[in-house]
Amino acid sequence: MINLMKKYLQILLLLVFVLASCHSTDTAKQKKMAIIVSTLNNPWFVFLAQTAAAQAKSLGYESKIFDSQNNTALETDHFENAIASGYSAILFNPTDANGSVVNVVKAKKAGVPVFCMDREVNSPEATSQILSDSYSGCVSLAKYFVQTMHKKGNYVELLGIVSDNNTWARSKGFHSLVDYYPGLKMVAQQSADFDRNKGLEVMESILQAHPDIDAVFAGNDAMAMGAFQALVAAGKANHVKVFGFDGAEDAIQAIKDKKISATAMQFPKVMAQTAAIYADAYFKGKRDFPKKIPVAVELVTYDNINDYIAYGKK
Amino acid sequence: MDTILSKYRSHLVKFQPLIALVLLCIGISLMSDKFMTVDNGWNVMRQISVNICISVGMTLVVLTSGIDLSVGSVLALCGAITAGLLKFGIEVPSNNLFVGFTLLGAILAGLIAGSLLGLFNGWTVTKFKVPPFVATLAMLTIARGLTMLYTKGFPISNLGDSFAYIGTGWFLGIPVPVWVSAVVIVIAVIITQKTALGRYIYAIGGNESASKLSGINISKIKMIVYSIAGVLSAVGGIMVTSRLDSAQPNAGMSYELDAIAAVVIGGTSLSGGRGTIMGTVLGAIIIGVLNNGLVLLNVSPFWQQVVKGGVILLAVIIDRANAKND
Numbered sequence: 009m010i011n012l013m014k015k016y017l018q019i020l021l022l023l024v025f026v027l028a029s030c031h032s033t034d035t036a037k038q039k040k041m042a043i044i045v046s047t048l049n050n051p052w053f054v055f056l057a058q059t060a061a062a063q064a065k066s067l068g069y070e071s072k073i074f075d076s077q078n079n080t081a082l083e084t085d086h087f088e089n090a091i092a093s094g095y096s097a098i099l100f101n102p103t104d105a106n107g108s109v110v111n112v113v114k115a116k117k118a119g120v121p122v123f124c125m126d127r128e129v130n131s132p133e134a135t136s137q138i139l140s141d142s143y144s145g146c147v148s149l150a151k152y153f154v155q156t157m158h159k160k161g162n163y164v165e166l167l168g169i170v171s172d173n174n175t176w177a178r179s180k181g182f183h184s185l186v187d188y189y190p191g192l193k194m195v196a197q198q199s200a201d202f203d204r205n206k207g208l209e210v211m212e213s214i215l216q217a218h219p220d221i222d223a224v225f226a227g228n229d230a231m232a233m234g235a236f237q238a239l240v241a242a243g244k245a246n247h248v249k250v251f252g253f254d255g256a257e258d259a260i261q262a263i264k265d266k267k268i269s270a271t272a273m274q275f276p277k278v279m280a281q282t283a284a285i286y287a288d289a290y291f292k293g294k295r296d297f298p299k300k301i302p303v304a305v306e307l308v309t310y311d312n313i314n315d316y317i318a319y320g321k322k
Numbered sequence: 323m324d325t326i327l328s329k330y331r332s333h334l335v336k337f338q339p340l341i342a343l344v345l346l347c348i349g350i351s352l353m354s355d356k357f358m359t360v361d362n363g364w365n366v367m368r369q370i371s372v373n374i375c376i377s378v379g380m381t382l383v384v385l386t387s388g389i390d391l392s393v394g395s396v397l398a399l400c401g402a403i404t405a406g407l408l409k410f411g412i413e414v415p416s417n418n419l420f421v422g423f424t425l426l427g428a429i430l431a432g433l434i435a436g437s438l439l440g441l442f443n444g445w446t447v448t449k450f451k452v453p454p455f456v457a458t459l460a461m462l463t464i465a466r467g468l469t470m471l472y473t474k475g476f477p478i479s480n481l482g483d484s485f486a487y488i489g490t491g492w493f494l495g496i497p498v499p500v501w502v503s504a505v506v507i508v509i510a511v512i513i514t515q516k517t518a519l520g521r522y523i524y525a526i527g528g529n530e531s532a533s534k535l536s537g538i539n540i541s542k543i544k545m546i547v548y549s550i551a552g553v554l555s556a557v558g559g560i561m562v563t564s565r566l567d568s569a570q571p572n573a574g575m576s577y578e579l580d581a582i583a584a585v586v587i588g589g590t591s592l593s594g595g596r597g598t599i600m601g602t603v604l605g606a607i608i609i610g611v612l613n614n615g616l617v618l619l620n621v622s623p624f625w626q627q628v629v630k631g632g633v634i635l636l637a638v639i640i641d642r643a644n645a646k647n648d
Contacts (some may be wrong), residue, residue: 048475049572049575051475051476051571052473053479164647167623170623188340195620196617196620198620199626203570203572203575204477204566204568205565205566205570208565208566210617212368212369213362213365213618214363214617215363216361216362216614217620237490237565237566241490257476257479258479320552
């Protein structure tokens with residue numbers, strides 16, 4: 009019994025010690041920003057979150073990054089925790105346009121402004137939304153696709169995670185234009201989960217069934233790079249055109265090397281910085297923010313590649 | 323008559339995964355003429371080589387009536403360590419010290435990291451009696467977090483042609499990853515069938531207290547088994563990294579499920595003591611063929627998940643029914 013109590017006491021002491029060492033200096037008066045992002049399992053979102061944190065820091069605010077792990081329920085927990093522990097603004101990258109509405113409403117009720125980055129929330133309660141327009145980005149990518157394919161050929165589409173709304177925004181944007189050209193035939197549409205290895209493996213299998221394809225449209229750059237590797241291994245990289253989405257470092261380099269044809273550049277840096285700057289302005293009394301600011305997604309090809317770097321413009 | 327029938331039945335049970343595989347292959351080839359080609363055969367073999375490494379390790383762990391959920395995260399961490407050391411080495415700015423790594427050195431470091439992570443799993447399981455499910459679940463999160471810390475959340479790419487050979491090269495007309503998985507299988511079969519370690523592994527899974535009474539050092543055996551699982555995850559991690567020419571921080575997500583599925587389809591009992599390496603290999607091939615076939619047939623991604631789950635369930639139901647008849 010005494011032994012047991014001793015053990016509990018030890019654990020308790022340890023906990024107190026750990027908590028004490030975690031607790032930072034007095035910040036009661038200082039305003040802090042919570043950065044809640046849908047996932048950190050994808051470099052794009054890591055970049056978004058870190059840029060927001062860096063901007064907050066340069067404006068003189070403390071911030072903390074919360075990872076929702078693509079789980080709206082976990083996101084709800086993060087909102088509750090952030091509100092309870094006194095964060096004064098939330099820089100928010102939602103997991104789901106509809107599912108995240110309750111969280112935004114909750115924050116609004118608690119008097120905490122929410123600034124959405126990249127992805128939209130279907131709610132007027134968000135203070136301001138700085139959004140990447142995946143749909144029209146894919147329309148301009150599709151325009152280039154139709155043009156380089158001379159309106160005919162067989163192509164493969166690699167979808168992202170099928171339960172992710174970005175997957176479908178991109179796919180629908182692409183098809184909204186490409187489907188008007190009967191000469192362009194989609195011979196396979198498969199998911200590769202936004203993952204490079206899956207992109208490679210799925211493409212290997214598709215190439216067995218359809219050795220005569222002319223192009224691949226991938227819902228993100230990681231899958232595009234995986235598909236490109238499968239094409240290289242099959243000796244088809246020279247005559248199959250690959251199109252990606254995101255503007256990741258590997259893809260920018262690959263376009264420069266004429267390995268893949270094009271990608272659609274999003275601007276996570278612009279969105280994250282704007283969100284943090286808006287939060288700062290909110291603290292200083294500004295209230296009239298534009299409800300929605302679309303940040304254009306730009307087409308990147310070999311012709312304009314020198315204007316771009318990973319995740320942004322030079 | 324009865325004995326002949328039961329003998330016949332026991333043979334049937336033994337070859338059950340093989341029969342399932344043959345039926346599956348016949349079915350897919352009837353629906354697609356692209357399936358039964360040499361090229362596609364190599365594709366499938368190359369694609370499953372990673373899962374084979376992981377699920378062979380998983381089989382050893384499951385035979386001791388344990389489980390290892392951390393394989394996917396360990397794979398990612400070891401792949402990242404190998405890639406990072408190869409590309410950047412170790413820099414100690416305060417001492418102006420830089421340690422570069424050769425290809426072999428970086429791979430060795432990745433394998434050692436895998437064995438240490440596995441050893442840690444074995445240590446928590448044996449020393450603190452943490453249930454394997456919980457201990458390795460914790461490691462799943464820890465190793466993923468360490469991967470994020472080490473890579474800072476970004477992929478480590480462009481690792482050089484000699485490293486790419488491991489995942490994409492050919493040797494004597496056979497892809498290198500297939501060689502690697504073949505070597506892993508041979509070693510594992512020898513361990514389980516011909517060595518004292520193998521006999522102890524089955525004994526522990528069959529009846530732990532009896533094995534303890536008969537003088538087997540259970541902690542030691544378990545630590546060895548979890549370490550082997552860690553090393554094999556590292557082997558898988560190095561192969562994936564080499565194949566992609568890039569260590570992805572989210573590599574190996576949910577690979578533990580594919581590995582457990584291979585083990586279970588292969589007829590290994592999750593309560594330990596019963597099962598074979600070759601069964602698991604067949605299980606891994608079945609999953610690989612299924613993945614490949616569903617894409618060849620252009621089955622909708624939604625349905626693919628349903629079909630895969632259904633196959634796993636069916637395999638276990640048949641296995642259970644047979645176990646009851648034994």
